[in-house]
Amino acid sequence: MITDIYNWQDQAEQYFIQEKYSQAAELYEQAIAIEPNAISYYWYLGLLLLLQGQEAEAQMTWMLPMTEADEEKLKIWTNELFQVLQIEAKRRETLAEYSLAWLIRQHLREINPSNINNLLQIIILSIKLQKFEQLDNLNGWGLIESLNAKENIEINTELLFQLIKEVLNTIHLHPINLNLIEASLPYFSDPHQCFSMVLPAAIKIGHTLRQPLLAASLLELHLRLEPNNVEILRHLAIFYQDARHYSQGIETARLCYSLSEGLADKIFALHLLLRGLMSAGGYWQEICTTCQELETVYKEFIKAQRIPLEEGRILRLLTPSFAIPHIKDSPANFRAIHNNVAEIFTNYIQSFAQSEGRNYVYRIINHQSFAYHPRKLKIGYVSYALRNHSVGWLARWLFQHHDRDKFDIHTYFVNYTLVNDYLQEWYLNQGGKAHQLGMNGIEIADQIYQDEIDILVDLDSITLDITSQVMALKPAPIQVTWLGWDASGIPAIDYFIADPYVLPDDAQNYYTEKIWRLPQTYIAVDGFEVGVPTLRRDDLDIPMDAIVYLSAQRGYKRHPETTKWQMQIIKQVPNSYFLIKGLAEEETIKRFFYQIAEEEGVDCSRLRFLPIVHSESVHRANLAIADIVLDTFPYNGATTTLETLWMGIPLVTRVGEQFAARNSYTMMMNAGVTEGIAWTDEEYVEWGVRLGKDEALRQQVVLKLKASRQTAPLWNGKQFTREMEKAYQQMWQRYIEKK
Known part of the structure; x- marks a missing residue:
């Protein structure tokens, strides 16, 4: 019972802080009985009932005085109630009591549905509480519509940017609503503020979550603010290419190069262009000129006095070298350039680390x-x-x-x-x-x-x-x-x-x-899982007595010179067909093969382009459709070569000088098979023709390969591991002896 009408509020506040809501509510009920026209009592009593989970009773309490109010009073009282609940919602957010804050803000929304800042807070709290089912369609909240209206809107932009950050940071839990980002663009007075939020999120989406098309869509929105932001364009080119939108990836890479000024930026832009051209396959003339340009810029970079570079540009220096061995087999020349760049890269990295206080000192060895x-x-x-x-x-x-x-x-x-x-x-x-x-x-x-x-x-x-x-x-x-x-x-x-x-x-x-x-082989496997094949000759309109050649490599490895040899083989082997499989831009790679086939006098009807199979075990099973596999050069197959040999299929490979041009050679030697190893261009064609025409020779190779599973170093993972372990022990022994 209220005994002192002037001190009861202090007591009610103490109860409130102690979370004794029922005792506080009882005091407010008594106060209302004494002063029924003290409107604010109803606001606080309703809040106390809400905090006890009595939502219906809370709403009835708030509505009670409203029913007798005229229009002017109704507006004033509604605003008062809103302010009381708003203060409590903010207090709960400060205390990280997000569930209560979310509940209060839901009632604030009923009181004033058009308050956009409260709506922003509700969505932020929904994300924190992982109420993602409520975020399935932000359009349904009216937020996107309000943002797009732009008129009569008093929006807290800091709150809006906080929401965007929350949405982007929880991308792995909830699909991004690009409409929100798009509608928010006009509210960024500083494009860099948008850049700092959008780019990290796009990198996470594109690389970590492997959704490159979604990442590209996000970066496309930022380009509306900065059409020539080179950093955005770099990543956009990568995401287009990863999503196999090769034409867009290539065009974006070209734009990057045209906008790049420093040598380091030019090197990476050329890498992006080569990456797109080679992934698509078939753009051979541009690939060659771009590769030559890359080597020229690399040489300029090596000659230049050390250029101050930040970490991001330093990291991009080495990867572009990846393209060159796909194009030519000249390891001495290639590595002379590459090793210089690698040394510069290392000096940059170590200097940067030392400036950050990193200095690794290894423990003393006795x-x-x-x-x-x-x-x-x-x-x-x-x-x-x-x-x-x-x-x-x-x-x-x-x-x-x-x-x-x-x-x-x-x-x-x-x-x-x-x-x-x-x-x-x-x-x-x-x-x-x-x-x-x-x-x-x-x-x-x-x-x-x-x-x-x-x-x-x-x-x-x-x-x-x-x-x-x-x-x-x-x-x-x-x-x-x-x-x-x-x-x-x-x-x-x-x-x-x-x-x-x-x-x-x-x-x-x-x-x-x-x-x-190592004494025998640098790689060995115990075998591969093999599934059920999905390819049949009759489905491909290939006669059962035909000789089937196969090449299963990415567009990266398609070299026109090697493709000419392959067409010369097909031309010389009657009733032969050539199956082509591998990631590339479909129409471009078809034009590439058709043009070379016509130049070499091969009917294009003898070529078949196979769809990508996303199961490795099915891919291996499908290799069995081939009588002979034709390797690529100057960049051989590696995993594909192992799979071919494991499946017992004869392989023709051209041996070169560089590591990438000798992979299939070492694998065949370690499988105990020399038939199909070519040391010249002419031998490659000769082996291809001979294996196609000589069924007895083919069967001999097949039997050798099947027998090798029990005896060859290539198929003995345990023995290989012992050799690697011995190497580790010898490396360590040398190290401690030097110490």
Whole structure:
């Protein structure tokens, strides 16, 4: 019972702070009985009832005085009630009591449905509370319509930008509503503010979540504010290409190059253009001129005095080299340029790290103590490709057969993402201590250093700039490149794993890394999973007695000279057909093959273009439709070669000088097959024709390949692992002896 009408409010406030809502409500009910015309009492009593979960009673309490109010009073009282609830909603948000804040703001919306700032707060709270079912259609909230109206709208732009950040940051949980971003563009007075929100989100969507088309749509919106923002255009070109919208990707890359001024920017723009042209396949003349331009700009960059570059431009220096070995087989010339760039890259990276206070000092090794009390060697593997990727398929046997009694295995997943990926899950379980990391090279290197890894093995080489950055930082005393590509040329890497065949005898002359040749093969697998085939000759309108040749490679590897050899083979083998499979722009790659076929006098009706099969096991099963597989040059198949040999299909390959031109050679040698290994262009055609015409020879090769499964080094993952482990031990022994 209220005894002092002037002090009861202090008591009610104490009850409110102590969350004794029923006691506070009782005081307000008594006050209303004494002063029924004190309108504010109804607002606070309704709020107290709401906080007790009595929503209907709260609404009735608020409505009670409203029923007798005239229009002027109704407007004043509604505004008063709104302010009371608004203050409490903000207080709850400050306390991170988002559920209560959300509840209060829902009632604020009923009181004033047109208040856009309250609506923004509701959506932000919905995201925080993961009420994503309410965000399925932002149009339904009226927000997009209000933003587009632009008139009579008093919007808190900071609140709007906070909402955009929340939407973009929770993209992995809720599909982005591009309409919201589009409607918000006029409210950005500073385009950089939009850039700083949109670009990181697009990178996450496009690369981590692997939704490049969605990422491209987001960047297209930002271009309305800054049509010539080169950084946006760079990423847009990549996302178009990743989404296989090759024409858009190529045009965007051309625009990037035209807008690029510094040498580093030109290098990367040329990379983007080559990436698009080669992915599409068939743009051979432009590929050659662009490649020549890239080498010219690289040489200018090497000659130039050291140019101040920020981290982003530094990271882009190495990856463009990836294109050149696809175009020509001249490793001595190529590596002379590439190794210089790799050295400059490393100097930049290390200087940048030192300015950040990074200086990795390895623990002191006691040689005698280690000799008498050997411990497990800590081996670290770093890669973005330990997933459904060629590296992921081939590296797993090493992980499976590692001797865990002698080696402590750590696996560093670059750009780890939660996706339904069988191989990634396999590596998480089989990769020893697994570290699920992002895209920050310094943070990854710090983790490796803290783990005191003895030997760090890079599986990516220059195919990912972040991994190159990690290796350049040298977080481990011994660093090795294996499997992912050719050697990176980074001076901080000690060894490059090879074998007696995959590099010529004089290769050390142009490698900065020490070439470590394993005794037999640099790669071995125990086999591949094979599914049920989906290709039949009758479905392709190919006679059952025809000779079927197959080439299954990406557009990257389609070289016109090699394609001419392939057409010469088809021309000389009666009743033969050529099956072509691989990622590329369909119409462009068809024009490429048809033109060369016509030039070589081959009827285009003998060519078949196969659809992409997204199951690796079905892809392997489908290889069995071929009698002979024709390899690419100067960039051979690697995983495709292994799959071909495992399926027992004869292969024709041209051996060159560079690593990429000798992959199939070493694999065939380690499978015990020499039939089909060509050392000249003419031999390539001769082997192709001979295998097509001589059924007995073909069967002989097939039998050899099937028998090799039990005897050949190529199919003995366990033996290969022991050889790799022995190499690690010898590398470590050399290191501690030097120390």
